[in-house]
Amino acid sequence: DAGVIQSPRHEVTEMGQEVTLRCKPISGHNSLFWYRQTMMRGLELLIYFNNNVPIDDSGMPEDRFSAKMPNASFSTLKIQPSEPRDSAVYFCASIPRDRPYNEQFFGPGTRLTVL
Amino acid sequence: AQSVAQPEDQVNVAEGNPLTVKCTYSVSGNPYLFWYVQYPNRGLQFLLKYITGDNLVKGSYGFEAEFNKSQTSFHLKKPSALVSDSALYFCAVSEDTGRRALTFGSGTRLQVQP
Numbered sequence: 669d670a671g672v673i674q675s676p677r678h679e680v681t682e683m684g685q686e687v688t689l690r691c692k693p694i695s696g697h698n699s700l701f702w703y704r705q706t707m708m709r710g711l712e713l714l715i716y717f718n719n720n721v722p723i724d725d726s727g728m729p730e731d732r733f734s735a736k737m738p739n740a741s742f743s744t745l746k747i748q749p750s751e752p753r754d755s756a757v758y759f760c761a762s763i764p765r766d767r768p769y770n771e772q773f774f775g776p777g778t779r780l781t782v783l
Numbered sequence: 784a785q786s787v788a789q790p791e792d793q794v795n796v797a798e799g800n801p802l803t804v805k806c807t808y809s810v811s812g813n814p815y816l817f818w819y820v821q822y823p824n825r826g827l828q829f830l831l832k833y834i835t836g837d838n839l840v841k842g843s844y845g846f847e848a849e850f851n852k853s854q855t856s857f858h859l860k861k862p863s864a865l866v867s868d869s870a871l872y873f874c875a876v877s878e879d880t881g882r883r884a885l886t887f888g889s890g891t892r893l894q895v896q897p
Contacts, residue, residue, distance in 0.1 A: 774826035
């Protein structure tokens with residue numbers, strides 16, 4: 669299995685631009701998570717989906733952020749408009765079933781820089 | 784609410800010596816505890832987890848962790864450190880009630896000196 673796939677791996681954009689991050693979970697996994705990692709705040713959960721339905725989006729920072737999972741093999745995290753404080757590494761992770769004892773499989777991350 | 788504390792930002796140890804990375808947690812229900820490792824410019828990799836049963840859990844690369852319910856701790860250990868163990872280590876917790884997603888600690892950087 670190829671593991672969790674994220675694209676792009678690096679993104680540099682200017683303030684005000686729209687940014688779309690993409691994630692393909694491991695085939696057969698039913699739950700998908702988006703995290704953000706920064707030096708100041710560490711690793712924080714943004715949103716997670718189970719069977720393509722958003723379950724917990726309490727970590728989404730504000731309305732500029734939105735996430736979708738149109739099917740079991742694809743999810744997007746969109747920031748519009750982007751701001752310099754959004755600069756971070758964004759990780760996607762998946763698990764086979766929505767059970768709290770299942771370990772998560774992480775993608776390599778997307779490093780976002782907003783100038 | 785769930786929380787995880789990793790009291791040490793960095794742990795330094797000489798190669799061949801035992802290492803311990805500390806973690807304490809707080810949950811409302813029964814905890815499920817995890818350790819992940821992150822190498823530079825990489826995603827997190829799962830090391831081990833505690834669900835139930837034996838308090839000593841063995842995982843990848845010779846790591847183990849001890850669950851202590853009374854002290855609400857889940858410290859990561861290895862009998863003999865390798866230089867290649869140098870990385871960022873995260874403790875995480877979830878539970879079977881309330882919020883089911885993982886909550887991560889702030890991370891501990893392990894530096895193993897040759």
